[in-house]
Amino acid sequence: MELQVGDKVRFLNDVGGGTVSRIIDRRSVMVMNDFGFEVPTPASELVFIESAPVYETSKKQEPDVKDTKKTVREEEVLVDTADIFYPDVAYDNAIGDNINIYFAFVPKGRPGNSDLDVYLINDSNYNVLYSIIDTDENNLSTSNMVGVLEANTKELTETLAFANINQIPGYQFHLIFYRKGEFIVKDPVVKQLTINPVKFFKEKTYVANDFFDQEALIFSVYNESPLAAAVNELSQKELIQIITKKEQKEEKPVFSSSKEKESKIIEVDLHIHELMDDFRGLTNAEILEIQMSHFKTQLNEAQRNGIKRIVFIHGVGNGVLKMEIRKELDRLKSKLSYQDASFREYGYGATLVQL
Numbered sequence: 001m002e003l004q005v006g007d008k009v010r011f012l013n014d015v016g017g018g019t020v021s022r023i024i025d026r027r028s029v030m031v032m033n034d035f036g037f038e039v040p041t042p043a044s045e046l047v048f049i050e051s052a053p054v055y056e057t058s059k060k061q062e063p064d065v066k067d068t069k070k071t072v073r074e075e076e077v078l079v080d081t082a083d084i085f086y087p088d089v090a091y092d093n094a095i096g097d098n099i100n101i102y103f104a105f106v107p108k109g110r111p112g113n114s115d116l117d118v119y120l121i122n123d124s125n126y127n128v129l130y131s132i133i134d135t136d137e138n139n140l141s142t143s144n145m146v147g148v149l150e151a152n153t154k155e156l157t158e159t160l161a162f163a164n165i166n167q168i169p170g171y172q173f174h175l176i177f178y179r180k181g182e183f184i185v186k187d188p189v190v191k192q193l194t195i196n197p198v199k200f201f202k203e204k205t206y207v208a209n210d211f212f213d214q215e216a217l218i219f220s221v222y223n224e225s226p227l228a229a230a231v232n233e234l235s236q237k238e239l240i241q242i243i244t245k246k247e248q249k250e251e252k253p254v255f256s257s258s259k260e261k262e263s264k265i266i267e268v269d270l271h272i273h274e275l276m277d278d279f280r281g282l283t284n285a286e287i288l289e290i291q292m293s294h295f296k297t298q299l300n301e302a303q304r305n306g307i308k309r310i311v312f313i314h315g316v317g318n319g320v321l322k323m324e325i326r327k328e329l330d331r332l333k334s335k336l337s338y339q340d341a342s343f344r345e346y347g348y349g350a351t352l353v354q355l
Helices: 065-075 162-167 197-201 226-233 236-248 258-263 284-304 320-331
Strands: 008-011 017-025 028-033 038-042 046-050 099-107 116-122 127-135 141-149 153-160 170-178 189-193 217-224 265-269 309-313 337-340 350-354
Touching: 017 038, 017 153, 038 162, 099 170, 116 127, 116 141, 116 217, 141 153, 153 162, 162 197, 170 217, 189 217, 265 284, 284 309, 284 320, 320 350
Parallel strands: 265 309
Antiparallel strands: 008 017, 008 046, 017 028, 028 038, 099 116, 099 217, 116 153, 127 141, 127 170, 170 189, 309 350, 337 350
């Protein structure tokens, strides 16, 4: 159920509740608690109690049926869909028929510590009929945005509250490319984009770009270039030959000194989408079991290889994975120590283990 301003709610993971005072974005709201303070809270962590009160307005006299029909006919407006689906666009000769679609996150303040405006960018001479679908950690899908994006333009799709960035969903893009008049037909595209929330906490991941006057975090959704087309034209046999030649090249062994091993920090991302390509159908318990198994394997491997420091990225979420990791680390406290990893680099979503 979508929450509205004025709805009474109760906190799922905390004591008390309050009233929704403001909608931050589609996944989070501001709640005025019982002490008169506003608390930003994910909508998924709230239990709906009752709707905001509805006040009746004075009843207007019902118009005559004949008058109503006349009014409807008089107010009918014919919309020319050609203006919507076939806008006049500027053709960029430098791009030609290549297509580049990007998904950008632009900080509203200091990079790595502020809310983010999210843009879909169409860097091509084709109009794009698009649909963006959000997928959460339970594989539930929600329609995010749908529309027509003109050639060589960008469009704001939503604003994300930085407080809830660790709950960022997976994005699925459905794209259809077309142009007015004669053009080269492009195949429809379906692309999945899964983003590691850790990237949003690192200032260096926000870079200067051609689309905004400020640094932004930009992901490629779909890229069609002459190189990609050439690869597609290669036969399966030719691809296998190229890969085989690459694999046959001898690699020089790399030896690490003891000092290098002591200073080296290994990162292990335990988000399920980093461990499995497809985790649909798995229960939360099964996902946790896979994550903990990978955690133990990586910890043992680090000990065997003489690695002294390792960062486990577990995210914030509901805190279950972090709690299970620290239970295991407490059991091994005679062999190691641990602490929260750098907040600047990982926020609250990682644990540093020193062996």
